[in-house]
Amino acid sequence: MSDDFYDVLGVSRDASEDEIKSAYRKKAAEYHPDVSDDPNAEEKFKQVKKAKEVLTDDQARQAYDQMGHERFEQAEKRGGFDGGPGAGAGGDPFGGVGGDSPFGDIFDQFFGGGNGRRSGARPGRDLQTRLRIDLEDAYHGVEKRMTVNRPEQCDECDGTGHPPDAESRTCSVCNGRGQRTTVQQTPLGRVQQTQTCRECEGTGTVYTASCSTCDGDGQVVNETTLTVDVPAGISDGQTLRLEREGAPSESGGPNGDLLVEIAVESHPDFERDGNDLVHRLAVSFPQVVFGDEVEVPTIDGAASFEIPSGTQSGERFRLQGKGMPRLQRRGQGDLYVYVQVVTPESMNEEQREALRAFAEAGGEEIDVSQGFFEKLKHSL
Template structure:
């Protein structure tokens, strides 16, 4: 162990648990890799987390002083002068003596008992991160194009404020579970045709806790967790696509044994509407042009997600032809540049003509050697050609 955890957090060795947590929050905010530019920020942040876990969750400060601090002072034998393993045995003995002498608090004895159970192969008291939660969010194409701040509301489990996640009032009496003797596990031996089989399972009486309490928390019923409705603000980055997820760290279910919360994963669905089709960062749209525009060429206006642009239609354009407007598609997610907009033109044939238009088209057909059927055959052939 290369560093003194008290020095890592910058607290004295007689600091209270609340002082340790306060120092941890300050150090974590200062050295988080997303905030600090130091090359060793990530490693430093991990040491800060480790220091907080050890000093507030796994063992008490007194245990840490007895087992580890002597090593920082140069005593390689451990706290009792008989080596590291002797220190562990002495620790369990001192916990028994504390009950008779009465000089330790109940919380210290409880943490000692949990630490010794870890040595004996009992239940795992290590901090564990809570599970990740998932929810969905629907946005429109404009929000996906520009980026936006949206609110998402969900009902999620959270640590009970009344009991601080313990499941029982702070003044509840605690006793070692008589069924598992504080191990949190029970063993059963069964006789089978293959011989005696020993099975280990979670203690049904204490549910693996190793302790029994005189009363449960009135708000959470002993679970340590309640469900609450939470409304969170989430940043939508430009260019996001349907099916992609946004991660909100530490907004998931609460951890166990003092571990951190899980994360919240928000799956995004982009409603692109009826006008566009989306293919990755590219968009596709259909645009109508008239017969004279297709024949003679023209400049037409095309509406894009962020405004109207002009597009040149060359003479002789065929219905169904596609033109590419470079950089007029969707932003590339967390990259520079934009996709393209593909415009497929369709020539619109009028359902009815005035006399002047009819005469002009008849003359056009005759000039091309067409045998005109004034009753509509020419127009039917014209429509079917597109």
């Protein structure tokens, strides 16, 4: 038994509602479990009942014709029906879905409701833009104003694409359906293809004149200033969604969304690693030899930091809680300080003698031509 609802009832695709009901009564009598000897009678009875329910509902039938059997069934499994076959009270195989049609949910899902002549009240398309902020803004969170160019509904024609006094007529190409459906018989079975009518762009209606402001598009591009709330702890490349700030719908649905990609500028003092920050602290040779208390920058201001005696160049220290805030969570990351010993580019004679004496006290031979600090740098 074919899964296609028309084949299940044995009717053509242009069958009238009366023909469908008549075919259903015959099939229901044939497969009723109380009278049929067919071992699969109960399943077939449910199938013909479902086929009748779909094909005698104007909206559901249009959805079925446009999507085809497989996509229609997939939509049902994704939640197009409330509970599925047999879930409703009183044996209603379609779960008692609210509304005039038991298929209201699935029709709204794919066509956005409407009068059955349009392709549906789908939302407008999402738009994308980028907003640059500095690391301090990402640390504290910030409210930013940004200007974007985006399509908006044409005020002149209220988004219709034609003057109010333009004459209209039913599209002769699709006969007002908004779609053109072709059915071909192939060796693998019947193939159905449905496309939006190009002549009327899916509206089912054509007009004698177009709006001079938007050239019939129903939309114009305007410059708009928006406010974006950037949360503390946001990272480079993350995206904020501004609901209903995207392009308007072409079929009466809600606007799309505006997706704002955040670009965090590099910082001269810090590198970022997730919620942690990294700072490279330049110190002198005596500071790491004898130890010293220094200040290191943080985004909240300078913090005291103790360099222990004998610290090696490249050694890492952790300042807990001095990193970036954790996005939408409590607490902060850490600040990691890497100590880097800086070799002086020039020294006076007194400094040279002191270092020469230091090296000799340790039993090292000094090559004056190379320079002690150069040797020291290469050894670290």
